[in-house]
């Protein structure tokens with residue numbers, strides 16, 4: 513079954529670590545984007561009835577309920593099996609959460625990142641640990657008991673001790689789902705640029721070395737498992753039955769359609785995307801949102817490995833049916849204890865997960881002629 517992704521790329525502030533296509537924009541720019549989004553959705557010739565809707569960004573929780581309703585009314589299939597809304601802690605209130613529930617929202621993902629004051633202040637986030645606790649209570653009161661807490665391992669000033677403080681809050685708040693990302697250092701975020709340039713702004717000089725970040729991630733894996741939230745994907749942990757149905761579609765190569773800036777679509781054979789800038793997206797919709805923009809044919813084997821291996825369940829594959837080139841790359845990764853066979857499923861080992869990007873690179877451009 514297929515899913516729909518919608519991007520609302522506007523935020524109250526631009527966080528220092530953020531490398532998403534998101535930012536602060538004037539109301540009139542947001543209004544023109546809203547119109548473009550509705551036009552794009554209204555023109556869509558739906559090849560399927562969506563089962564899941566994921567509203568990300570950006571900060572879609574900043575949308576009024578009226579505007580949120582005006583967008584999702586264009587999507588067929590309501591009520592969806594899973595309707596996720598990403599939310600910034602502190603942007604919730606009891607009336608809003610009740611109206612979300614009425615609209616069919618049944619899963620909320622809170623961008624917590626940390627529960628520690630010193631870490632939060634450096635990122636530009638404005639909430640506190642208590643804000644998150646209040647938000648979780650409001651969500652439960654509204655009947656939205658399925659919520660996710662996002663955390664980042666490796667924020668400036670994070671230590672092994674402060675990480676324990678964040679994990680203790682997770683235990684207290686008892687979410688059904690937690691995502692733990694390791695800090696990404698690249699040129700798309702202010703913090704990443706500062707670290708790469710060896711500067712000191714945004715707490716760049718107070719980021720733990722790689723080993724410290726990995727140790728915090730591994731501590732989270734063990735701790736969350738002890739809370740009944742085992743890892744099911746490299747960065748995702750959930751109680752049984754609460755893995756994200758929408759995100760599983762990406763990793764299982766099921767079809768999805770994306771709307772809004774930097775949103776991707778996949779029909780089983782082709783993947784295409786939309787422009788990354790708001791103004792370019794509005795112009796793109798004016799041109800009829802041509803599918804050719806960024807369209808690429810997916811290499812099925814390569815794609816299966818890049819997505820399926822992310823899952824703890826691993827990738828079902830028959831070694832004997834694979835091309836010699838692919839077999840040899842797998843065998844080499846198995847020899848180095850990065851991948852392991854479990855019957856006919858190929859999985860990451862715990863140490864393989866820590867260098868997953870390097871392992872994925874082994875499968876780029878692989879010859880799959882015999883597969």
Ligand code: SF4
Nearest residue numbers: 523526527530534570
């Ligand atoms: S991290 Fe989230 S809230 Fe912060 S700028 Fe990026 S999208 Fe917006």
